[in-house]
Amino acid sequence: MKSKSSYWVKTLQNGLVGGGISLLMGLVGMALAFDKTYVISGVITMGQIFILSPFLFEAYLSVRHAPSKDPRMLFLVGGLSGLVGGAVLAAFVLIGEVVNLRAVLVNASPNLFALLTFHLPLVPGILVLLVVSLVTGLIAAGVILLPERIRGALSQAVMVVVILGLFRDLIVTVIVKWGFVQYAFLWLFAGSGLKIIGALIIFGVIGGLAYWSKGRDRKAIALKRSPRQQRVTRWGTLGALAVITLLLPVILGSYFSEILDNVGIYILMGLGLNIVVGFAGLLDLGYVAFYAIGAYTLGILTTSEAVGLLHLSFWLATPLALVIAVAAGVILGLPILKMRGDYLAIVTLGFGEIIRIVVLSDWLKPLLGGSEGIQLIGKPAIGSFVLANQQQLYYLILVGILIAGFISIRLKDSHLGRSWMALREDEDVAEAMGINKVTTKLLAFAMGALFSGLGGALFATKIGSVYPQSFSFIVSINILSLIIIGGMGSIPGVFVGGLALVGLPLLLSQFADFRYLIYGAVLVIMMLMKPEGLAPEARRRLELHEDEAGPGPQEEPQTVVKNPGR
């Protein structure tokens, strides 16, 4: 049991951390980049949300761990935590007033100070800053005191309002395509962000819906249904999902379809890497190599440029590209079969770089075009109908994902899947069980290379040209990260990870500068708070959280090392 005084120290720490994060958001330029992006027009900008949300979060942490649940105590704790955070920013503003921080900290500009002091003169500005921080901390305390159901509904409503406000531009471009229906929604939005009245309405509607749906006891409702009704519900949900998936490009238009295509190609490759890393436990950091091989093979075979060979159609070239990618997977797999863990990662990393550099080399320039790459790559055609634009290509990528997803699911739940899992767990023992290490590992590499090659072929035909720059190391890292974020070995996780890690950054073009900063932060936070990923495999959740809901007896195996033998 912690003493009360150590708890107050903790509260102060939380406040300081909140202030620190907030300051960091300011100093890396994130807050300023969103200074003009209103979430609710004339009321609050995204920049201000960035500055204030750490206070809210840290105050919430302080309040949640408060030793007593007395409301006065909670408000005191929350307010103190928020105030300390505000004081950090206030101190920063005062220092900036005296010393020219800009020489060292590029973003410590007058604009940032203006943002922090709410565009007021120094003294009133600092006072307002402190008051707002205090109020933010008090809000955290107030939220804790609310019943669970209201708290959940509130946070969902706030989330939706912020998202709608932030994505105002993108949403409006979609809405205006909807004919007269647009007028039902357009008036909710202002020139930047939501109108106040719009925000209130959305807040009310979403909050109400969330409150209502939380009130229903889903399990009880599900139990009341007959098996037939349940079947109908399940197929109905699946059918609706399928229809929405099919209609997405039509509803969203070409800009969003392009984003969806990119996300789709990453998901396709993620499914492949998930077999290699998630199922078989072979850490492959050079996965981009097969992507490049698939893309370049398709490019060479279908381009109408002079350098092209054969000038095949997409449908003939793709199988060839896949064969070559798989062959490359096997060729890479052979020499590194005996390597484990870190060594494997380093060699595959090298392989990825070798492919990129070979493609870039003068030696192969006559064939691969060097840094100029290959252009005029053919588009797939069905009869005389050419899949030319992003919306049409979406369907082609969708088919690729469905095939990859189907194969993944089937392989995972087969004796090959179990062999991969066994190799991942303990290679020596797996071998002693009669598992042929060579063929089993090569199969994992080959499946991974297959989907990556397909991703590359689709990428090449989508863009219409390939350049060595598209196949840098960071692509491998992105795919690996999306698997980690989604949950290693989890097939739904690949989709969640793809949408979150590839889709969101593309949507939020303002975030482009901070993409890898956020990436890193998200990965670290994920590993600390939710190491099994956002959509984890059931087994993995069991592995990492068995102390919370461990089934079965927890008898500690005795470790009696009587005879270490040899």
Add this chain to the structure above:
Amino acid sequence: MAILVSKKVTKRFGGLEAVSKVDLEVKEHAIYSIIGPNGAGKTTLFNCVTGFYTPEEGVILFNGRNITGLSPDRVTRLGIARTYQNIRLFKNMTAVENILVGMQPHLKSGVLGAIFRDPRTNREEKGAVEEAIRLLVYINLKGKGDLLAKNLPYGEQRRLEIGRALASKPSLLLLDEPTAGMNPSETQDMVNFIRRLRDDLGITILLIEHQMRVVMSISEQITVLDFGVKIAEGTPQEIQKNPHVVEAYLGRGAASGLGQALTAN
């Protein structure tokens, strides 16, 4: 008829001869024990038999066939299975999955079978699961098939490891200290279980064991290793009377008290 024969098997690590010119002859349906002090080379010999190490010299014959230098998976496919001194289950897989992995040598379906689920693959998979559940019952783990291996208590982990080895339908089973860390009553259960394996399933058992009471009560033949060299061989009675053995275990000075030390244990 001898199921396993080793002739002058030698395994070196650098300058150290971990196993030195060891001859062994294990009769079919026997329970055969290898004993010896720490570092005598017992586990190294196991690793030579199962294909993890390739001996520098000597030959290992299994059912008359030379298996020296074969890879571990090939050796397993020929009918030799093993367990480990420190339990090495697939900890994050369930008990049933552990056994299913053990059945590997008897599963024929490949990648295409797994993807398209043809009737033959389905039949094979269904049969494998049924058999795995039968095996779980046999090793007294009924109803625990869906627990992760690491969540099983120690004794059950030991039995599951043996069950996994049995899944490959071996004719020779190598057990590396199956009673390590067990209390006397658990040890007795394990001894009975090992006897049952031999009597019910007709499996030959090759055993590394430290508890003298176990060794002396269960074994039909014993080989004693010390510093990689075979110093004695014979029935339990013969071994108990052998002065070299006592010397190896208790040191030269204690050799006078040899018989008591071994029999009393």
